Amino acid sequence: MxxxxxxxxxxxxxxxxxxxxxxxxxxxxxxxxxxxxxxxxxxxxxxxxxxxxxxxxxxxxxxxxxxxxxxxYGDKPILTGPRSPDITDLIKQLQQYDYKLVCPRYIKLGLAEFATQSAIDSFVNSKSKKMGSFDECLMQTDSLVSAVSAILNKLELLIVSPDACNGQLSLDDICLFPVLRNLTCVKSLTFSSKIKDYLQSMAKFSKVDLFFDKAI
Missing domain, CATH: 3.40.30.10 (Glutaredoxin)
Incomplete structure (x- = not known):
């Protein structure tokens, strides 16, 4: 495949x-x-x-x-755990803010999809139509980080285990981890030890890298 x-x-x-x-x-x-x-x-x-x-x-x-x-594929399905409507709601709340934080930073991370200037320009033009200029978004970093941090404080209370947000792998992990993972490219955003443990555990087992070492 x-x-x-x-x-x-x-x-x-x-x-x-x-x-x-x-x-x-x-x-x-x-x-x-x-x-x-x-x-x-x-x-x-x-x-x-x-x-x-x-x-x-x-x-x-x-x-x-x-x-x-x-x-x-594999012996049996692994996404068999329960789902939490509260986590689904917090993911939606994060998505109100995260694109303005992460999109202007993506093009500075050395990612393969932005290997050419034309690829960068295409991305910037497309996203700017929806969220305003990248420079304006970057200027809003402090207020956006504050809003995201408040949501993360609520999320911390819901995470049951670093190996699965609800205690057993479920679609909530498939939907939550990618949003949190991309926020690791925001240098001024601080993650609690509980959420950071979840990020690092899920990154290890899913074999998807985090952006902490490239954060801007």
Whole structure:
């Protein structure tokens, strides 16, 4: 199997996680941010992640990929734990702020999807239309960090274990970890020891790197 991704994309992280958590080998290929042709050839639109199955067919949509791999590879499904509506709600709250924090930083992390200036320009132009200029977003860092920190304080109370937010691996981990992981690129954002332990544990078992060493 082959997985087409962007390194920064939280939806791609979802798909990467299930392969790592189940210790299943998959070839990963990072597409340039301005590569429209490749995904359109595979699935008819510019979207990642895309899984190329063993039979050569293509599957988009992160949670569909997660479900397919979890139920068809390995000894048995592993995402069998309960879900928490409170965690789902806090993820939605984080998503109100995180893009303005992380998008202007992605292009400075040396990620493969931004290996060319045209790829950077395409990303900046696309995101700026939705959230304003990257410079303006960076100027809002302090207020955005404050808002995110307040949400993280609520989240800390809900995390049961560093190995699974609800105590047993579930789709909540697949949805929560990617959002938290991408926030590790924000240097001024402080994570409590409990959330940091969760991040480091999930990163280890899912084989998805964090951005602490590159944070801006």
């Amino acid at each position: 082959k997985l087409y991704i962007y390194e920064h994309c939280p939806f791609c992280v979802r798909a990467r996680m299930i392969f790592g958590l189940k210790n299943i080998l998959v070839e990963k290929q990072v597409l340039l941010s301005d590569d429209f042709q490749s995904p359109e050839r595979m699935i008819g639109e510019k979207m990642v992640p895309i899984l190329q199955k063993d039979d050569g067919s293509y599957m988009p949509e992160s949670l569909d990929i997660v479900d397919y791999v979890d139920n068809n």
